[in-house]
Amino acid sequence: MSHLVRLSDLKEYAKLLLSNRVGVIGLALIIPFIFIAVFAPYIAITDPMKVGTSEEILLPPCPGHPLGTDDMGRDVWSLLVYGSRVSMLVGFLAALIGIGIGSFVGLVAGYYRGIVEEVIMRLVDIVMVIPTLPLMIVLAAVLGPSLWNVIIAISVVGWPSTARIVRSQVLSVRERPYVEAARCLGAGDLRLMFSEILPNVVPIIFAETILWVSEAIYSEAVLSFLGLGDPMHASWGMMLHFAFESGVMSVAWWWVLPPGMCIALVVLGFSLFGSAVNEILNPRYRELLYY
Amino acid sequence: MGMKEYVAKKLFAAALTIFGSICINFLIFRILPGDPLRMIIKDPRVKPEAMERLRRRFGLDKPLWVQFIVYLTRLAQGDMGMSFWQKRPVLEVVLDRLWPTVLLVGSAFLISLVIGVVTGAIVGWKRRSKMSALIYSVSLVVYMIPTFWLGILLLLVFGYWFGLFPLGGMKTPGIKPGPIGYWLDVLNHMVLPLIALIFWYFGEYVVVMRSAMLDVLTEDYITTARAKGLRERVIMWDHAVRNALLPVTTLTAINAGWIVAGAIEAEIVFSWPGVGRLIYDALMKRDYPLLQGTFLVLTVSVVLANLLADIVYGYLDPRVREEAAKL
Numbered sequence: 001m002s003h004l005v006r007l008s009d010l011k012e013y014a015k016l017l018l019s020n021r022v023g024v025i026g027l028a029l030i031i032p033f034i035f036i037a038v039f040a041p042y043i044a045i046t047d048p049m050k051v052g053t054s055e056e057i058l059l060p061p062c063p064g065h066p067l068g069t070d071d072m073g074r075d076v077w078s079l080l081v082y083g084s085r086v087s088m089l090v091g092f093l094a095a096l097i098g099i100g101i102g103s104f105v106g107l108v109a110g111y112y113r114g115i116v117e118e119v120i121m122r123l124v125d126i127v128m129v130i131p132t133l134p135l136m137i138v139l140a141a142v143l144g145p146s147l148w149n150v151i152i153a154i155s156v157v158g159w160p161s162t163a164r165i166v167r168s169q170v171l172s173v174r175e176r177p178y179v180e181a182a183r184c185l186g187a188g189d190l191r192l193m194f195s196e197i198l199p200n201v202v203p204i205i206f207a208e209t210i211l212w213v214s215e216a217i218y219s220e221a222v223l224s225f226l227g228l229g230d231p232m233h234a235s236w237g238m239m240l241h242f243a244f245e246s247g248v249m250s251v252a253w254w255w256v257l258p259p260g261m262c263i264a265l266v267v268l269g270f271s272l273f274g275s276a277v278n279e280i281l282n283p284r285y286r287e288l289l290y291y
Numbered sequence: 292m293g294m295k296e297y298v299a300k301k302l303f304a305a306a307l308t309i310f311g312s313i314c315i316n317f318l319i320f321r322i323l324p325g326d327p328l329r330m331i332i333k334d335p336r337v338k339p340e341a342m343e344r345l346r347r348r349f350g351l352d353k354p355l356w357v358q359f360i361v362y363l364t365r366l367a368q369g370d371m372g373m374s375f376w377q378k379r380p381v382l383e384v385v386l387d388r389l390w391p392t393v394l395l396v397g398s399a400f401l402i403s404l405v406i407g408v409v410t411g412a413i414v415g416w417k418r419r420s421k422m423s424a425l426i427y428s429v430s431l432v433v434y435m436i437p438t439f440w441l442g443i444l445l446l447l448v449f450g451y452w453f454g455l456f457p458l459g460g461m462k463t464p465g466i467k468p469g470p471i472g473y474w475l476d477v478l479n480h481m482v483l484p485l486i487a488l489i490f491w492y493f494g495e496y497v498v499v500m501r502s503a504m505l506d507v508l509t510e511d512y513i514t515t516a517r518a519k520g521l522r523e524r525v526i527m528w529d530h531a532v533r534n535a536l537l538p539v540t541t542l543t544a545i546n547a548g549w550i551v552a553g554a555i556e557a558e559i560v561f562s563w564p565g566v567g568r569l570i571y572d573a574l575m576k577r578d579y580p581l582l583q584g585t586f587l588v589l590t591v592s593v594v595l596a597n598l599l600a601d602i603v604y605g606y607l608d609p610r611v612r613e614e615a616a617k618l
Contacts, residue, residue: 126311260440
């Protein structure tokens with residue numbers, strides 16, 4: 001009955017995943033971007049923040065600048081390449097932190113039940129109703145523009161849905177005979193929670209995390225587009241922010257098209273891959289989401 | 292669970308949520324690192340004595356719980372403070388922006404509901420045709436396109452390059468047309484943001500409607516209908532689509548709750564004078580009372596709209612009430 005993922009199962013899962021067309025398309029979209037993010041210094045042409053001379057402003061694509069330059073003479077290709085780093089970093093970190101908090105809260109609520117669960121789930125209900133984008137905007141605005149604050153703003157908004165999903169899973173796992181057996185053997189609360197129950201919730205958490213990376217990357221793009229990003233780290237959203245605010249975007253298509261396309265492809269990739277993983281690991285996922 | 296009990300339960304939950312979001316709204320702007328006064332007054336040349344005077348005037352020298360009670364009392368009287376930027380009460384500024392948002396998002400919501408459901412039904416019904424697969428993939432991809440970027444593209448192509456539509460706003464300034472001219476003008480401004488929003492909602496409905504259709508098509512009553520020799524058209528619309536509509540109702544109820552908060556990106560790109568754009572304006576002008584007030588109004592509208600959707604949904608489907616009783 002256990003959902004525990006064993007190492008021997010991993011091969012099986014990988015095979016399932018590779019036979020899933022949606023998952024493969026998702027991976028095919030993600031992998032190039034991860035590659036670009038990791039090897040950014042070798043792929044970029046110049047330092048993305050290097051401001052060009054006055055002749056280098058708003059150049060259309062040409063041999064020296066394959067994607068032209070922006071209104072400060074910066075190389076769009078290099079900005080794009082380094083932007084993938086910001087997206088991946090924020091995406092993964094925000095997802096991990098948000099999922100971490102959500103899983104912990106869900107675990108505690110589902111394990112202890114009673115008044116603890118009541119209070120936690122009420123709080124979850126409240127935070128879930130607050131519109132996510134405005135909450136992120138307000139948090140990022142009050143905290144001030146930095147990469148970490150963007151990550152915090154995104155993860156603070158994300159934990160409640162995970163908490164809800166994890167809790168409902170914990171509720172069914174905690175009643176299983178082996179948990180009872182471990183309790184009879186004298187296992188304490190912490191041991192029961194983290195080494196008996198948690199491993200069985202991991203598949204759900206894993207699939208959630210991938211879907212969450214997609215959401216987090218999108219959120220980072222929106223926040224940066226609104227000018228709430230870290231000005232020291234150029235991201236795709238920020239490129240669009242500058243293009244939009246510059247008032248000259250109508251003449252510089254090479255500056256506007258690529259960042260948006262990157263955001264769309266990465267978000268699509270993670271969300272396709274995440275739903276494929278979900279389908280394989282948690283067939284009953286949708287029912288859980290809508291109770 | 293009876294309808295009365297269900298409504299009472301939902302009302303209580305909504306009241307609790309509103310109180311919770313008031314608390315969160317209060318705390319975000321006070322507890323977080325940084326002096327609230329310094330957020331407003333960026334100028335470092337302001338003397339410490341002047342800051343102290345202002346602190347006392349705003350009541351920021353009092354303990355947090357006193358500040359909270361003052362905040363609650365003022366809020367109960369509809370006082371959300373003054374907007375620095377507009378020099379008007381915050382509530383007034385926000386309420387002015389409510390109607391354009393409801394107009395824009397409400398229209399997008401209804402249009403995409405109709406087109407999305409019909410498309411999803413057809414795609415699900417003809418699930419084996421190449422055309423369906425194509426339409427389905429396109430709507431998925433369209434759903435993933437960042438709304439603000441799609442908005443920028445539309446603005447670029449149809450606004451700047453072809454000059455077909457205005458570049459932003461809701462009305463052409465300076466002209467005073469009659470009622471028909473007024474509406475035509477608003478409609479003209481609304482086309483591009485509307486398209487951007489419809490694209491976004493549309494994909495969701497296609498996906499949900501298609502999977503509901505696929506579920507329904509395996510049901511015995513479809514086979515029965517075929518065996519009875521009914522025409523395909525009748526089977527599709529009267530037997531399949533009707534039953535596939537239930538999950539769509541859930542989605543509609545959820546989406547309806549987000550009408551007020553749903554168009555921030557589109558509103559910003561097209562300078563649509565709605566609540567979403569107001570958040571951006573408040574941000575750009577560093578008008579924190581306005582930002583706080585807009586955020587609260589948005590949250591409360593979402594809670595109220597969700598409450599309404601819950602009640603309608605519970606009325607339509609008794610099973611929802613049973614579920615609520617279990618929670």
